[in-house]
Amino acid sequence: MRTAEQVTFGGSGLNRAAELRGDATALAGARAHPGARCLPVWRGKPLLTGEGFSELALLRLDDPLFSAGYDGALPGLLFLGLKEDGAPRFAADLSGWTPEEVDLAALGTFFDPSEQRHPDLPDDTAFVELRRVMTRLSPRDAELAATAKAVMEWHRSHRFCAACGAESGPVQAGWQRDCPACGTHHFPRTDPVVIMLITHGDAVLMGRSPNWPEGMYSLLAGFIEPGETLEAAVRREVFEEAGVQVGRVGYLASQPWPFPASLMFGCYGEAISREIRIDENEIEDAIWVSRSDMMGAFAGEHPTIKPARKGAIAHFLLQNWLADTLD
Structure with missing residues (x-):
């Protein structure tokens, strides 16, 4: 990209x-x-x-x-x-x-x-x-x-050592913590997350969390599990949250997201069908949004949908999808 x-x-x-x-x-x-x-x-x-x-x-x-x-x-x-x-x-x-x-x-x-x-x-x-x-x-x-x-x-x-429980201290100009009791070195944690632009034809899959502002929808996202590839995480998360099967998957862009410490891997995926079956423990709603409706949402003219906020990688990916500049 x-x-x-x-x-x-x-x-x-x-x-x-x-x-x-x-x-x-x-x-x-x-x-x-x-x-x-x-x-x-x-x-x-x-x-x-x-x-x-x-x-x-x-x-x-x-x-x-x-x-x-x-x-x-x-x-x-x-x-x-x-x-x-x-x-x-x-x-x-x-x-x-x-x-x-x-x-x-x-x-x-x-x-x-x-x-x-x-x-x-x-x-x-x-x-x-x-x-x-x-x-x-x-x-x-x-x-x-x-x-x-x-x-x-x-x-x-992360004030305390995960190995022995003693309080650790900062070294390396703030980029490391060392445990004085057992000598273990600790480094800043970054949690990898996939966020997915899932399309089927001329529509994109959007979801919302119950604690978001009214009408706000964004791309589905989820943490990558140990032993899992980006591609596998995309398919698993989309199926778990929305019941949608995903075929081809690819990588687009990444974003450090310090709220509190994630690295967002922006990916695209092609859905096999548009059938949705949401997991209410994961998300509140999931919908397919046409390109024309998404353009209306970005313009602030859609009656019910508000897009992901500016600055978030979801907004960035959707903006590029609308402009046909993903590649």
């Missing part, structure tokens, strides 16, 4: 400079670099600025915010990589900060509209839910934010 890396969170070409992560001297030099900047993150929300919160608010490493004792699950800096001019980029987990007013019920929801503003930062900055602004960010800003969010979530949920 020629446009594969144009998907949100992909394709910025960030130099992650992994060879520097275990080099204390090189990391010290990176922190001292005059162009070094750090992205503050609060409970998974990056600090943003610009019109409509369209840019990351990157701070100098000597900003007092980073010495205020707000450390979250990842104490210290996470090294993200280098810009083309060699300027280092870091992120800091400031989840230990407690805003004066915060809507705890909104945090982590499907669409969190709340904004948290730190009193010591400029008025035009705020911690904002990434899903809300992901399509406004540049490819580089989106990749930096997604990487920081995913790694910090891993630190939050």
Whole structure:
């Protein structure tokens, strides 16, 4: 797929400079670099600025915010990589900060509209839910934010060694946790998921989860199981959720999805028939949508169907299917 890396969170070409992560001297030099900047993150929300919160608010490493004792699950800096001019980029987990007013019920929801503003930062900055602004960010800003969010979530949920239960600690500039008791090394987790553009003639198979906004339909998706290929996972998931048999399967594009830590493998598949038999434990509904109806949904003109949100790989794949640019 020629446009594969144009998907949100992909394709910025960030130099992650992994060879520097275990080099204390090189990391010290990176922190001292005059162009070094750090992205503050609060409970998974990056600090943003610009019109409509369209840019990351990157701070100098000597900003007092980073010495205020707000450390979250990842104490210290996470090294993200280098810009083309060699300027280092870091992120800091400031989840230990407690805003004066915060809507705890909104945090982590499907669409969190709340904004948290730190009193010591400029008025035009705020911690904002990434899903809300992901399509406004540049490819580089989106990749930096997604990487920081995913790694910090891993630190939050993997504090203890899976081998012996002792508390582990971060090393390798935030890209590893080591257990002091048994010596086991742990690495950031990424869960592989298939998401499928299943077609039959001029129609595409769409499904919806019961907790989604009213009228929203998206492509079927599911986690890949151990010992399973992408192709087998596509066929299994579609049959389990919608009872539809799938023949030919192929790969289209991938998307890092840091909510909390998935890698979405976008695939296409050709259905053998249009007979649907949903598993209500998996999804609420599944329907075949014609190309013309999907075009109406994308235009906001369909009376009942709302497409997957912009920024998600489902929206990306459907948009390319409508434009006949999948290959």
